[in-house]
Amino acid sequence: MxxxxxxxxxxxxxxxxxxxxxxxxxxxxxxxxxxxxxxxxHPGAVAIIPITNEGKIVLVEQYRKALERSIIEIPAGKLERGEDPAVCARRELEEETGYGARQLTYIQSFATSPGFANEIIHLYAAKDLYKIEEKRELDEDEFVSIIEVTLEEAEEMVKNQQIYDAKTAFSVLWVKLNEM
Incomplete structure (x- = not known):
C-alpha cells in the first residue's frame, strides 16, 4: 500500500x-x-511557452466561462485520445497564435487540480518561431487575441492578476529562471 x-x-x-x-x-x-x-x-492537455526571436512571450487572451472573465494565458489545448503531446503542442501553437516553431522543448508535466481532477498538462517551450503561411483554424467555439510581451511585462501581469491561471504564472517564472 x-x-x-x-x-x-x-x-x-x-x-x-x-x-x-x-x-x-x-x-x-x-x-x-x-x-x-x-x-x-480529463484527457490531459498541453501548454506552450512561445518565445519570439526578439525574446517576447506570445500570450493569448480569451474568455473563460468557468471564471466568467477574460484571462491572458499561454497557448494550450486538450489532447485527443492517444495523441502525442508534442504533436498536440505544435497544433495548438499554430491554431492559437499563427506561429510554428523550429524548436520545441519539453519542460515538464504537472497536475492542474489534484484535489478533484486527474488532468495533467504537458508543458513545452517553443523557440525559433516563424509565421504560418496558412494559419490553422481555431475551434469553432474558440475566440482569442494575441499579445506579445516582454518578461518584465509578463511579471507585472502576474502581479496585477491579468495572468490569473497557474500554468501561465508558472511559465513566466520558468522563463525568468531560464533567462530566455
Whole structure:
C-alpha cells in the first residue's frame, strides 16, 4: 500500500461529457474509515511557452466561462485520445497564435487540480518561431487575441492578476529562471 493510499470500494459515473466525466468514488481511508471523492476525469492537455526571436512571450487572451472573465494565458489545448503531446503542442501553437516553431522543448508535466481532477498538462517551450503561411483554424467555439510581451511585462501581469491561471504564472517564472 502506498503511503496514505485510499482504496476505491465503489465507483459511480455521474456525468460523461465531450471533454470531462465526473464520478463519485466511495473510498477506504488509511485509518479504516470510509469517505466519498468526487473526481473529474480529463484527457490531459498541453501548454506552450512561445518565445519570439526578439525574446517576447506570445500570450493569448480569451474568455473563460468557468471564471466568467477574460484571462491572458499561454497557448494550450486538450489532447485527443492517444495523441502525442508534442504533436498536440505544435497544433495548438499554430491554431492559437499563427506561429510554428523550429524548436520545441519539453519542460515538464504537472497536475492542474489534484484535489478533484486527474488532468495533467504537458508543458513545452517553443523557440525559433516563424509565421504560418496558412494559419490553422481555431475551434469553432474558440475566440482569442494575441499579445506579445516582454518578461518584465509578463511579471507585472502576474502581479496585477491579468495572468490569473497557474500554468501561465508558472511559465513566466520558468522563463525568468531560464533567462530566455
Amino acid at each position: 502506498k503511503k496514505f493510499e485510499e482504496k476505491t470500494i465503489h465507483s459511480t459515473e455521474i456525468f460523461k461529457g465531450k471533454v470531462v466525466s465526473l464520478k463519485v468514488d466511495d473510498v477506504l481511508l488509511p485509518n479504516g474509515k470510509q469517505s466519498k471523492r468526487e473526481i473529474i476525469h
